[in-house]
Amino acid sequence: MEALFDFWAAYGSTVTFAMANAFFALSTYAVLSTGVLSFTTVTFAAIGGFLAAQMVGQFGLHVYLAFLIAGIGGGLGAAVVASLFLRLESHWMALASLALVLITRVTALNTPGLTGGVNGLVVPVTISQFELFVLLTVTTLVFYRLHNSWYGLASRAVREDAAVASTMGISPYRIQFTAFLISGAVGGLGGAALAFTLQFISPDTYFIGIAFTMIASTVLGGSFHWFGPIVGALIFTALPAAMQAVVPAVEDVAKGVVLILIMVFLPRGLIDPRAIGLRRAAKRRRDIEHEAEKTHA
């Protein structure tokens, strides 16, 4: 029992970080599930993180209120980004979003009044693992509901074939714009979650590291179902901790190798509803053949 307790204490923080990363992965998934590869989650996270930190630090707001403001701030940021970026073709879109990540850091570095500049901000309060868990559960519930709604159906159609979807009366722009709003809000929440988890944020907190963690988590877990990013974030966060325990010398190399292996052997990620359908179809075909053989015999 005590050993279990120790284990939890040791790796509890990994779970906390995994949950924070799950927000980022879900935010990335929100746009990716409408066929947009975007790194702008980092920007939304920065907006949310610094907003939340300032709300709590400067104005003494309650953490929950700070989360709310972070989500709204991220969503507003996303509205601006979407209106600028959605006109671009997919490749340019990805590049523009990458450029925005770089700009976000430079901006954060040069606005010390808001972000603390190079010294960053100490976030004076924290949230419990349980609160974070509840928040993530609620967010996940949102994704679950969206997945099983008209929006979910339309977004999948837009992702698979935007042109075909548009001839059915689905506006890809509106779906993708909505996706950005969701991505922004969830990214903002994630930024706040990270701020309250780390209790210290600086412009480097919201930089390339998060961008790659979230993309990798999403693709690793699977970008075709909301459960994928969550699984991906958990694995991708736990991986370094596990690697450190197993092969500390080549931790980073091992992380990279795992990433490549997964891409080569499981390109659609761990959670893939389509694979289930394909397996079922294959089984059915076998059954039919089986039946046919039986009747022959």
Add this chain to the structure above:
Amino acid sequence: MRIRKFSLRFAASILALSGAMAPNAAFAEPDAGEYKIGFISEATGPLAAAGNSYLHGAQLAIEQINAEESAGKGVELELVEKESGSDAARSVQALTQFIADRDVLAVSCCILSPVAGAVKPVAIAQKMPLVLYGATRPGLPELPYVTSIVVLPGPQEVKMTKMLAEKLAPKTVTYFVNADNDGFQGRFKAAQEVMEEAGIKTGGVVSILSADTDFTAPATQAIATNPDLIMVWTTQTPAAGIIAALRARGYEGHISASDVISPAPVFERIGEPLAGIPFPTSFAAEISTSPEAKAFAEAYEAKFNGSPDTYAAQGYTAMRYIAQGLKSLDGEPTREALANAMASIAEITPNVYGGLPMKEGQADVDKALIAAWTKDGKITTWEGN
């Protein structure tokens, strides 16, 4: 049993609190056994070069402490490392893992001030003694749990700047400074103040960023101000690059730098252009004369086949500090007792600096060495040539 232990420990802590003068009181000894010290290392990532020195210094200290039994009779310390790559999130994770391990009594961490800032609240909240070994932002230590054995910048720089003003008598000084590093901003301002008080003009201030690598343009900019002395207040990689670029572009005037250029690999990389450039440091193996410093340098040389730099000295000191605190405890040591014991230490012994007073959990050295590389790669005392 429990009550007796409690009262004993209570007595011990009273003693420890009241008597920093008697930290090695023979009657109070921790129980024999193996205890772990957590070390959040930075052996990969942007600061790996320095990170390795800190780690080596700490490893050597632990080895010596165990051999000498200087943390108590039968007390065996084990150094447990967790890598952070200078990343705040990974550092926090490493710390919480140490906190979860009941055998870990204290943790040492962090080169970067922002990372230290991230780790600090966790250590305080979870009551884990944390000894900072690299971060220099003022105000980081918070008794009893967070202490720092790194000397804050300031006095050393002032001392060197005064010396330079006096010996070189420059008319114009141009400064290089890290735009994105508070520590160096502070050092630059302290130096500039000294110079301007002495009536020496500021020719220009050239800002660079830590991640920069190309310094031909900044060097051109600095040379164009026609300075008699160029003071380089930047982190290691830029400092080395700036000095190389200044010399490559034909600047023949005086240059000064900070202790970032003291490690041997920097000389290996830049070579001759570094010769004769003064820098302040609190430890340099070749010119620190105390027997402790000599012994440390010899042991380090034997173990790692290279002379220790100022970072190694800090890693070494951090472990010595923890051992000294541990030794003053009685019975089964707890983190809280260790933190209190360390908080009450006024002088770390033995130390390689020839005196390292601790004030409010913050190391403070007033002896600064002004050193410089020779052409053949040795550090000597700078005489003002």
Add this chain to the structure above:
Amino acid sequence: MLEVASQPLLLEVNSVVKRFGGVAAVGGLTAHVRQGSVHGLIGPNGAGKTTLINLITGLLHPDEGQIHFAGRHLEKMKPQQIAGLGITRTYQNVRLFSGMSVLEQVMTGCFLERKAGLFSSFLGLPSARNDWKRVREHAMHLLKRVAMDHTADELAETLSYGEQRRIEIARALGSNPRLLLLDEPTAGMNHAEATAVGLLVHELRDAGITILMVEHNMGLVTEFCDSCTVMNFGQLLAEGDPRSCIANPDVQEAYFGRKNDAERIKSLR
């Protein structure tokens, strides 16, 4: 026939030009589709038939000319707006959504039929749930119509090509269109299957849907189309009653001239 000829025009294509890098895929074409008719669009490969369909549905925009649909100009509209007017289509190479079940495909086609807003459907309000159920039944009904209801829960991409075509038709019917554009609906089908499609087309027409279909099978065109347009090199070759169109010597030459073997072409299609 007379009956159809008296019907008002539903779709008018007026001197439409579409160029791709200097080559005119459609070069000043004019064509008319009457309401309540089954209109064939025929012509050899590369004649610009699919381009025309893309122009009508807004996937491409004409460089010159106008397209009218029930009195509205379509030239500058976005595909989703055109779909909103009641034009839907199928594709030459079946374009079903990967990873979706058959029912989901058809429900996506019913997107315009939904009444619940994003928010109420997200909150799962009873009205939204009822709406979802209604559309689902509608979709099932459409699947039954194309005789694919038994595959509702299967992954569409695991089905045969002919089955996928029928699902695509069901999907296109989802929003109760006024004009249905079928791009080679019988490609890759045997005669019996193709005839079934022809019968389905008539059924749809009788239910009030106007149909414009690209078709290579001359037998089907003469059997099922009320009128037709023949294209070649992006231009109009003939328009009118299918039999007279095919009898037109220009059409004969353009369509069968080079190979001079209509039967062989038919069998290849």
Add this chain to the structure above:
Amino acid sequence: MQLFVEQLINGWALGSLYALFGIGFGLVFSTLGILNAAHGAYASWAAIVGYYVFQWYGVPFPVAVLCGVFGGGILAILVDQIGFQPLRSRRMGMLGALITSIGFWIILDSLAGSATGHQSLAFPASSYPNAMVQIGPLRVPQMQIIIILSLIICTIAIHLLIQRARIGAAMRAVGWNDVAAAISGVNSRVIILLTAFMAGATSGLAGVLGGIATSNVSYTLGEGLMLKGFAAVVVGGFNDVRGTAVAGIMLGIIEVFVAQYISTAFRDGVTYTLLLAFLIIRPRGLFGSANFSRA
């Protein structure tokens, strides 16, 4: 005035490095459709290979540079064949290759860190031309002249190759549509290998020359080049090496002038804002042609 001209040349040389790197990065993006996060590692490794070849064998400067360039090219081929080739047959699009390249980035950077002992190394001053050349009143370091000339030569050579030679036509075909290219008789495997090699070698050249000129051979070398080279490619337009060259030089000069005359704090901000502005207002870059699209 002299300062102005000297800084102009400094900026030009710096920008030439960005452009050299960017040409390689852009080649892979426009021809193979891969957004390659590992590209910076090619430059780091090229510099490291050049450094160790010199350290171990004491070869003359041009040989060390050539070895580095060759190393960069070979590395690019290895990464392509191990990481990207398996994805090609599956039509994974940009995302799959991006993730794999992130994996390679982590691995190669980490190995490069080990190879250099996490230190920043430097070529000894005696190993390369490090004198100053007197041009009128100006004194210009020899390395800057070498860098500037390297970019000019590489740009012209690669531009001619792509525009004139048959290989270039084939590369464009593969870039346009690999299926169509295969049908038209282009051996796309050979073209892919060749493109990868050229890309790695060009970026490698930027790495070696930059490593020498800035006395900084380390695993972080490529990262810096990557951020700015990426900007040069976007501003210049992906499928035109001339655009990348001009944009790179421009960015270098702007960067130096912003630092000299305005403030270092704004330097990167100006670069990236310019980058974003180009993406949004003129996504095809300075010289980009209108018909580049890969849906």
